[in-house]
Amino acid sequence: ARCEAVARSLLVAQFVAAGQPLVAASTLARPAMAQLVAALAAVRRGYRALLCPPSLTSADRVLTWHSPYAGGGEPDWAAANPDYAANALVLTIGGGASRPGHLLAAAFNPNAEPVAVALPRPPSGTVWRLLVDTARSVPTVQAAGGSNLGAVLPATEHGSYTMGPNSALLLDAVPQTPASVNAPAASAAAAGGPAVPVLPRPPGPAIQPPPGYGMSPAAAAAAARPPPQTYKTRRGGS
Numbered sequence: 001a002r003c004e005a006v007a008r009s010l011l012v013a014q015f016v017a018a019g020q021p022l023v024a025a026s027t028l029a030r031p032a033m034a035q036l037v038a039a040l041a042a043v044r045r046g047y048r049a050l051l052c053p054p055s056l057t058s059a060d061r062v063l064t065w066h067s068p069y070a071g072g073g074e075p076d077w078a079a080a081n082p083d084y085a086a087n088a089l090v091l092t093i094g095g096g097a098s099r100p101g102h103l104l105a106a107a108f109n110p111n112a113e114p115v116a117v118a119l120p121r122p123p124s125g126t127v128w129r130l131l132v133d134t135a136r137s138v139p140t141v142q143a144a145g146g147s148n149l150g151a152v153l154p155a156t157e158h159g160s161y162t163m164g165p166n167s168a169l170l171l172d173a174v175p176q177t178p179a180s181v182n183a184p185a186a187s188a189a190a191a192g193g194p195a196v197p198v199l200p201r202p203p204g205p206a207i208q209p210p211p212g213y214g215m216s217p218a219a220a221a222a223a224a225r226p227p228p229q230t231y232k233t234r235r236g237g238s
Contacts, residue, residue: 002112005166008036008134009108012168015040016093016106018056035138043104043131043170050093050104062096065089068107068117070160085115088163092120101126103173109163116162119171126173128153135164152177 011033014021021044027033044051053061067073068088076086088111093104101123109115122128129152132138152174153161163169 002166005134005164008033009166009168011036011040012106012132012134012170013108015044016051016104016170018051018053018061032137036132036134039132039138040170043172047093047102047104047172049099050102059096060099062094064092064094064120066091066118066120068115070118072118072120084111084113085117087111088115088117090117090120101173105169105171105173107161107163107169109165109167109169112165114162114164116160117169119158119161122173125176127176128158128171129174130169131172132170133164133167134169135167 007027011021011023011027014023021040023037028037049058049060051061065075067075068085068090075089089108091106093106094102103123103126105120105122105128107117107119109117119128129150131150153171161169
């Protein structure tokens with residue numbers, strides 16, 4: 001089980017790296033791994049400028065490392081902290097000045113125990129949306145209600161998120177929606193959290209992620225536009 005968890009986390013690391021992900025055919029032959037790869041590929045397509053920049057020094061890709069503890073700051077690179085939670089890695093991949101508001105967050109828990117990590121603060125006017133948690137199943141038709149993947153994080157998880165053993169986490173910043181009239185959102189606002197409804201993404205076909213899954217808001221809007229009409233001219237017979 002631990003080897004499986006580590007393999008899933010390594011897939012996340014591959015797909016957020018700037019290089020070309022390589023996945024073995026034997027990995028894709030396993031349905032659960034194929035579903036994860038499909039979800040990660042959708043995220044990579046939706047955030048092409050951040051994850052596939054034309055060069056490693058592109059202004060469209062700005063990496064920032066964060067401490068897994070509340071209070072912010074950089075990680076303890078000296079590894080002098082005896083707390084095993086200090087080994088967790090948290091980073092954001094942002095668009096910089098050229099793409100304000102475009103932001104992904106990733107976290108990796110190398111420990112065999114669950115770890116609560118402090119999430120970085122998303123840009124003003126946005127909230128975190130959960131794209132991938134390798135400790136949970138990817139949403140498909142068979143597991144439509146089995147997780148909150150693709151949904152805005154509840155207010156209780158915006159400051160701290162508990163990661164499973166040897167798991168990886170991938171989030172994106174999306175515009176904050178108007179406050180919902182339901183009681184959970186109202187109580188979250190009263191507690192100081194963002195008043196946003198938890199809106200699950202629509203389930204997609206097996207192995208394929210839901211439409212718009214992992215795409216930036218601008219890319220999702222562009223993908224939703226109908227294709228331009230084309231016309232064929234017909235030649236008359238001689």
